[in-house]
Amino acid sequence: MNQKRILALLTPLLIVFSSAFASCASPKQLKQYQDELRVLREERTQLKKENRELRAQNDAYQASLAEASIKPNAPASLADNPELDALGIDYTTRGGNVVISIPSEITFAPGKADVTKKGQEALHAVARVLLDQHEGGRFWIEGHTDTDPIKKSKWESNRDLSVERAMAVLHFLVEECNVPDGQCVVAGHGQYQPLTANDDNAGKARNRRVEIVVHKL
Numbered sequence: 312m313n314q315k316r317i318l319a320l321l322t323p324l325l326i327v328f329s330s331a332f333a334s335c336a337s338p339k340q341l342k343q344y345q346d347e348l349r350v351l352r353e354e355r356t357q358l359k360k361e362n363r364e365l366r367a368q369n370d371a372y373q374a375s376l377a378e379a380s381i382k383p384n385a386p387a388s389l390a391d392n393p394e395l396d397a398l399g400i401d402y403t404t405r406g407g408n409v410v411i412s413i414p415s416e417i418t419f420a421p422g423k424a425d426v427t428k429k430g431q432e433a434l435h436a437v438a439r440v441l442l443d444q445h446e447g448g449r450f451w452i453e454g455h456t457d458t459d460p461i462k463k464s465k466w467e468s469n470r471d472l473s474v475e476r477a478m479a480v481l482h483f484l485v486e487e488c489n490v491p492d493g494q495c496v497v498a499g500h501g502q503y504q505p506l507t508a509n510d511d512n513a514g515k516a517r518n519r520r521v522e523i524v525v526h527k528l
Contacts, residue, residue: 392440398433402440408524409445411437412506415456415476415519422464424475426483434480437523438488451496451524452477452484457515458502474499480521 395402401412418430426434441450454473466472477497484490502509505518 390444394436395440398436400433400437405524408526411440411523411525413437413480413521413523414516415521416516418480418521419476422461422466422472424466424472424479426479431483431487434483435488438484438490441484441490441523441525442488445525447494447528449494449496449526449528450484450490451498451522451526452481453497453522453524454480454499454501455504455506455518455520455522456502457505457518458509459515468501470499470501470503472499473501476521480523 392402395411399414399417401414403410403412413430413433417433418426420427441448454475454477456469456473458469461468461472464472466475474497477499481492481495481497485492485495502518505514506520507514507517509515509518
């Protein structure tokens with residue numbers, strides 16, 4: 312007999328015990344019936360608790376089944392690219408996504424957010440990779456800086472600078488390289504997601520970058 316059936320049977324019994332014996336039983340019998348009634352109530356409470364636990368277990372089991380039925384994404388493809396290597400552009404995989412990292416020294420003058428001629432060449436090469444190898448992907452264009460505070464430029468913070476640089480990359484990729492605007496997302500992280508410590512000039516230079524993270528749709 313399942314728990315719902317037991318609960319359904321116990322409920323009217325509790326009513327019968329409490330009403331029938333309260334009027335005609337002796338004090339001793341009444342005490343006995345009250346004890347039995349208390350036991351029945353405790354059993355009903357325990358059954359309800361067990362029923363809740365079984366429901367929770369069932370929900371967890373169903374969620375596990377649903378998760379198991381989802382096919383994992385194919386690993387991100389990452390082909391060697393001599394052109395990017397020659398331009399000093401890093402590329403790797405992170406969390407199943409291809410990440411193309413363009414050092415700011417290639418694309419921008421210090422404290423600026425205008426793409427340099429060398430940066431334009433680099434972005435043309437990046438665009439060819441995006442369009443040829445990752446057609447249909449979603450491209451997160453993410454700006455990053457070092458921890459040095461803004462001093463002599465118009466930007467109020469490193470985050471502002473990182474956003475403007477990411478936007479400059481977006482505009483060039485869309486307007487000059489025909490990367491679909493609707494597939495792009497822009498973010499500015501400022502100094503908050505460094506690749507390495509900002510302890511020296513080499514570390515700071517590595518952290519100043521624009522990353523293009525390729526998410527599969």
